[in-house]
Amino acid sequence: MPAFFCLMSKSPSFYIVSLGCPKNLVDSAGLATLLGGAGYTAADTPEEADLVVVNTCGFIEPAREESRAVLQELAQARKRGQQVVAAGCYAQRYPQALAQAVPGLDGLIGTRHWMEILALVARLEERRARGPRREPVYHLPGTPGPDAPAAGRQVPGVRRVAAQGASAYLQLADGCSRTCAFCAIPLIKGPAASRPPEAILADTAWLAEHGVQEIILIAQDTTAYGRDLGVREGLAELLARLVGAAPQVPWLRLMYAYPDRVTVRLIETMARCPQILPYLDVPLQHAHPDVLRRMGRPANVERVRRTIERLRAAMPEIAIRTTFLVGYPGETEAEFQALLDLVAEMAFDRVGVFTYSHEEGTPAARLADDVPPEVKEERRARLMEVQQPISLARNQALVGQTLDVLVEGQEEGLSVGRSYRDAPEIDGLVLVQAELPVGEIVPVRVTGALEYDLFGLPAASVRPPES
Numbered sequence: 338m339p340a341f342f343c344l345m346s347k348s349p350s351f352y353i354v355s356l357g358c359p360k361n362l363v364d365s366a367g368l369a370t371l372l373g374g375a376g377y378t379a380a381d382t383p384e385e386a387d388l389v390v391v392n393t394c395g396f397i398e399p400a401r402e403e404s405r406a407v408l409q410e411l412a413q414a415r416k417r418g419q420q421v422v423a424a425g426c427y428a429q430r431y432p433q434a435l436a437q438a439v440p441g442l443d444g445l446i447g448t449r450h451w452m453e454i455l456a457l458v459a460r461l462e463e464r465r466a467r468g469p470r471r472e473p474v475y476h477l478p479g480t481p482g483p484d485a486p487a488a489g490r491q492v493p494g495v496r497r498v499a500a501q502g503a504s505a506y507l508q509l510a511d512g513c514s515r516t517c518a519f520c521a522i523p524l525i526k527g528p529a530a531s532r533p534p535e536a537i538l539a540d541t542a543w544l545a546e547h548g549v550q551e552i553i554l555i556a557q558d559t560t561a562y563g564r565d566l567g568v569r570e571g572l573a574e575l576l577a578r579l580v581g582a583a584p585q586v587p588w589l590r591l592m593y594a595y596p597d598r599v600t601v602r603l604i605e606t607m608a609r610c611p612q613i614l615p616y617l618d619v620p621l622q623h624a625h626p627d628v629l630r631r632m633g634r635p636a637n638v639e640r641v642r643r644t645i646e647r648l649r650a651a652m653p654e655i656a657i658r659t660t661f662l663v664g665y666p667g668e669t670e671a672e673f674q675a676l677l678d679l680v681a682e683m684a685f686d687r688v689g690v691f692t693y694s695h696e697e698g699t700p701a702a703r704l705a706d707d708v709p710p711e712v713k714e715e716r717r718a719r720l721m722e723v724q725q726p727i728s729l730a731r732n733q734a735l736v737g738q739t740l741d742v743l744v745e746g747q748e749e750g751l752s753v754g755r756s757y758r759d760a761p762e763i764d765g766l767v768l769v770q771a772e773l774p775v776g777e778i779v780p781v782r783v784t785g786a787l788e789y790d791l792f793g794l795p796a797a798s799v800r801p802p803e804s
Contacts (some may be wrong), residue, residue, distance in 0.1 A: 351377045352386035356404055357394025359506040359555050359592075361425055362499035364451050365392045368424065370495050375455050385413055388420045388458065392451075393435075395427030395525060398694060405438050420444065420461050424451055426525045429477065436473050444474040448526060452492040460524040496540045497532060501692075503550040503776040504761060507540055508532065509575070512768055513557035514565070515595070517622075518633040518700040519662065519693065522557055532561050534575055538582045545583035550778055551758065552583070552741055553590045559713040560598035572598075573606045580610045587778055588743070590760060592618045597635040599644050608651040614757040615655040617648060623661045624679035625672040632665060633700065638679070645683055656758035658687035663720060664713030665693045666704035673716050680723050686731050687764050690717045725788050732765075732786035739796045743782045744773045754779075756791070765789035771798065 347763045351372045355365035368390060369379060380386035381596055389411055393404035404427045412421050421442040429447030436442050446457045457476040465473060497508040510531040563571015579589060589612050596619050607613045608682060621641060623629050629636040648655050661676060680688065692713040695702045704792055723753075742754040752773040759765050768790060773779050785792035 349387045350375050350380040351388040351390065352380045352383045353390045353392060354383070354407055355392045356407065356453055357392075357396065357426065358510065359499065359553070360511065360557070361392050361394060362501075362708060362750065363497050363506055363508045364425065364448065365390075365554070366499040367492060367495045367497065368451055368454050371452065371454050371492075372458075374494065375458070384414070384416060386419065388422065388459075389415075390422045390424050390454070392645035393423055393425040395425070395430045396478075396521065397696065401427055405435070407438040408435075408442065412439050413440065420458075422446065422461075424448070424454070430521070430525050432475055432477055436475075441472045447477040447478065450476060452497075473479060476628065491720070495559065496543060496606045497536070497543060498730050500544070500547070500549060500594050501761070503548070503743060504745075505544050505549045505551070506553045506555050507537065507544065508555055509537060509559055509562045510556040510565075510571075514561065514691070515558060516633045516700075518631065519665065519696065521696040521699055523636050524698050526557070529556075529558065529561050529565050530555075531564070531566050531571065533566075534563075534578060538578060540753075541579050541583045543587070545586050548776075549586060550776065551588035551590060552579075552586055553592060553593050554579075557593065559591060559604070560595045560600075570600065570602050573600065573602045576606050576610065576613060584612070587612060587741075588757065589613045590616055592759075592760065596621055596641050596644060597637075599648070601647065601734045603646050604651050615652040616757055616760070617655065617657070618658045618760065619644075620660045622660065623665065623672075623676055624661075625675040628665055628668055628672050631667060631701075631704075632662075642683070656686040658689070658760070658764065659685050660689040661692050661720065662693055663716040664708040666692075666701060666707055668708055668716075677720060677723055680720060684727050684731065685724070686728065686758060688721070688728070689763070690720050690724075692717050712714065729786065729788045732791060733786065735783045735791060736786055737783065739780050739782050740767070740791075740793070741778050742767045742769065742773075742793070743778050744775050746767075747772045747775060756781075765791065766795055767791045769793050769795065771795050 353365050353368055355361050383389050392407050394400035408423055415421055420443045423435055423442055424446045426448050428445040429449060432445045444457050444461055446454060453476060460474045499506045510529055512526040512529045514529040541552060562570055562575060594617055622632060622634055624638055626636040626638055695706050740756040742756050744752050744754040746753045750772055752771060754767050754771040756767050767779050767781060780796035781793040782796045783791050783793045
């Protein structure tokens with residue numbers, strides 16, 4: 338779902354539409370900070386804005402389709418004098434194709450140079466002064482390489498956070514140095530670049546001062562944090578420092594953990610610090626060693642089993658989310674069955690399943706896309722059929738228990754929130770039969786369960802059973 342950044346506005350004004358992942362949300366917040374510092378104010382609607390920026394997603398074709406559709410709609414509905422700009426991953430990777438798909442687009446700026454939005458705006462104003470527009474203005478870096486600027490680099494005066502209600506995303510790093518054969522992220526964002534710990538700690542303290550209840554730590558690979566700085570256990574060390582820097586923030590959530598870097602020290606740190614939620618997102622992608630090798634992923638499935646066992650031994654209540662990719666080139670029925678078997682065996686709390694599609698420029702794109710589309714969809718459905726009763730059973734086991742719930746909204750006697758088991762937008766919700774204070778963490782007694790969501794009552798309103 339697009340995220341919109343808007344405040345009360347006066348001209349010159351801007352409006353930002355953020356598509357895709359939480360990393361884009363953080364970049365969009367940075368764009369808003371830079372434009373605000375230059376005298377722009379944020380408009381309530383795109384129709385009111387002098388400058389409209391769409392921070393695009395270009396990871397896979399469905400995301401690109403959404404980006405094109407949003408840009409086309411905005412360009413067609415533009416008011417006189419309004420500038421429409423494409424930013425982000427799609428603009429970075431396919432600028433000419435995007436410009437052709439969106440007639441009337443004024444400018445493009447890539448994800449690795451979003452921090453130069455003011456330079457692009459200046460170029461747009463210079464062109465406006467020269468007369469009618471001709472071609473869009475491109476403000477893009479060259480091909481990402483070891484010496485190219487990182488999208489996550491420090492920008493003076495810009496915090497790498499995106500607050501949404503009582504929760505906030507905090508970016509640890511950007512780019513990726515992994516070599517997964519199917520993934521275009523290194524082509525788009527370049528190698529991993531960790532932020533200095535002092536900058537992350539400063540952002541954490543700022544969020545704590547502003548009453549944030551949940552900080553969600555993100556990067557392309559959070560478990561790689563610090564490796565480019567020469568620190569092997571960088572994430573575990575950073576987490577320990579974050580806990581000390583912001584003791585008043587009750588929830589710290591960790592996303593995008595690479596399976597072979599979930600170390601014993603990281604697990605011990607999570608288990609030792611109550612602020613760090615017993616929740617971990619570990620995208621595994623597959624379960625058959627041969628498929629994993631073709632993917633360029635860690636192929637030691639036994640190590641994955643041991644890691645999950647260690648996590649559950651250290652934190653019996655931990656919620657583990659993972660994602661899988663089905664229909665990868667050469668995936669046989671036997672290889673897919675190994676994936677079904679692992680999902681049934683490990684009983685993950687949350688599972689997301691995607692079907693494979695070629696991404697230009699990746700090593701996998703050189704392979705024959707030999708699994709028919711209908712087989713990919715059938716395998717995706719079969720995998721979810723295995724997972725859904727597991728998710729239901731794990732939710733039903735919570736009935737009668739009390740969970741802390743971060744309340745995010747209320748209407749007509751019902752409140753909606755999330756427990757520690759639920760990351761925003763990708764996991765389930767807790768529906769509470771009471772109007773609870775939005776932005777606060779409230780204990781809730783679970784009274785019912787579905788595959789993804791829970792139902793409950795405020796714990797204070799539930800009488801204990803009579804002896």
